[in-house]
Amino acid sequence: MTRCLVLLSPSANHVYVGQSPQLSAAELALTCPAIGPIEPTSLAGVEYLALETADLDDATLAGISGASATMACFALEGDLLRPVELPRVDLLDDDLVTIPKYQGKTNEQFTRLLLNVTVAALRGGPAARRDAGERLAVLDPMCGRGTTLATCWLAGHNAYGVDDDVRALEAMAAHLSTWLRRKRLKHSAGSSKFRRDGRTLGKRFDAEVRLPGLAPLTLAALPGDTRDSAELWGRKTFDAIVTDAPYGIVHGAHTESGPHRSPASLLAEAIPVWAGQLRRGGALGLSWNTHGLAREDLLAMMAEAGLVPQDGPEWSHFSHRVDSSIQRDLAVALRPVDAG
Numbered sequence: 001m002t003r004c005l006v007l008l009s010p011s012a013n014h015v016y017v018g019q020s021p022q023l024s025a026a027e028l029a030l031t032c033p034a035i036g037p038i039e040p041t042s043l044a045g046v047e048y049l050a051l052e053t054a055d056l057d058d059a060t061l062a063g064i065s066g067a068s069a070t071m072a073c074f075a076l077e078g079d080l081l082r083p084v085e086l087p088r089v090d091l092l093d094d095d096l097v098t099i100p101k102y103q104g105k106t107n108e109q110f111t112r113l114l115l116n117v118t119v120a121a122l123r124g125g126p127a128a129r130r131d132a133g134e135r136l137a138v139l140d141p142m143c144g145r146g147t148t149l150a151t152c153w154l155a156g157h158n159a160y161g162v163d164d165d166v167r168a169l170e171a172m173a174a175h176l177s178t179w180l181r182r183k184r185l186k187h188s189a190g191s192s193k194f195r196r197d198g199r200t201l202g203k204r205f206d207a208e209v210r211l212p213g214l215a216p217l218t219l220a221a222l223p224g225d226t227r228d229s230a231e232l233w234g235r236k237t238f239d240a241i242v243t244d245a246p247y248g249i250v251h252g253a254h255t256e257s258g259p260h261r262s263p264a265s266l267l268a269e270a271i272p273v274w275a276g277q278l279r280r281g282g283a284l285g286l287s288w289n290t291h292g293l294a295r296e297d298l299l300a301m302m303a304e305a306g307l308v309p310q311d312g313p314e315w316s317h318f319s320h321r322v323d324s325s326i327q328r329d330l331a332v333a334l335r336p337v338d339a340g
């Protein structure tokens with residue numbers, strides 16, 4: 001047995017107001033099943049996550065390295081800490097995600113956590129593709145300025161988005177195009193008219209980056225209402241759908257009757273649409289403000305849409321305070337492998 005201490009990035013505590021050890025422990029428990037008990041611990045006044053593993057093999061090291069808040073890892077040898085070199089798992093520099101700053105942005109670390117636990121839950125064909133290191137197709141159907149999409153690229157997934165805020169899509173396109181140019185990566189990126197049924201619905205944005213020796217990474221974002229996502233994407237299906245729902249405060253849910261304080265009605269209409277866009281064995285990972293919608297009501301919506309919510313004790317540690325008006329939680333539900 002190797003006992004390790006994982007040092008968490010100090011910035012994670014800004015996001016979770018002191019709850020980052022608990023959240024990171026819950027994340028690692030789901031994403032690295034080979035790791036034994038994971039507990040927050042303090043050594044010489046510094047907080048770590050203590051964990052045990054039979055073998056620090058490549059998969060375990062990659063899991064620790066790719067966790068949302070990992071800064072460094074040490075093996076505990078007697079009283080001494082031996083630094084453990086973690087492999088670089090991200091395909092791109094993280095400033096792709098950290099440079100944009102704007103109101104309504106979903107925190108980068110939390111976005112990575114939500115993506116990680118959603119991808120870890122995949123079954124069937126999507127899980128086989130994940131385990132073979134193939135590119136997954138991940139949709140954020142309320143993508144805003146693209147934090148999830150950029151996080152997907154870092155993690156090696158193809159990214160697809162929808163948002164009805166045309167300005168948000170334009171800002172994402174501008175940032176991504178500039179970033180790709182500045183990094184001197186081989187790429188294509190551009191906006192073009194998006195037409196459906198003979199009507200122009202706005203501009204879509206498409207980008208591709210070609211890294212040496214690797215399959216290209218693609219990204220596409222469409223303008224439109226998330227409840228029309230299936231029509232917008234046509235027959236395309238996704239391995240995972242990952243989204244941070246409107247909190248009903250700063251970024252209201254957009255419905256015909258104007259911004260709603262609670263995103264509940266929007267989610268009730270959108271979840272069945274998203275469920276139909278998932279491949280068998282695919283997973284929907286959603287974060288939302290529990291002040292507007294109780295966890296059991298959200299899980300009931302997911303079940304009603306034919307998905308299987310993941311609801312064991314290991315899923316019960318993610319609720320955390322963002323500010324006085326937002327208590328955020330996450331939920332993941334699977335499209336059964338034998339779904340009709």
Ligand SMILES: C[S@@+](CC[C@H](N)C(=O)[O-])C[C@H]1O[C@@H](n2cnc3c(N)ncnc32)[C@H](O)[C@@H]1O
Binds near residue numbers: 147168
């Ligand atoms: C919490 S924000 C997501 C922010 C995003 N993760 C980011 O970091 O930029 C929720 C997003 O939902 C979008 N939204 C709300 N109602 C929508 C609807 N009916 N159709 C499409 N997008 C919607 C908003 O425009 C907003 O970008």
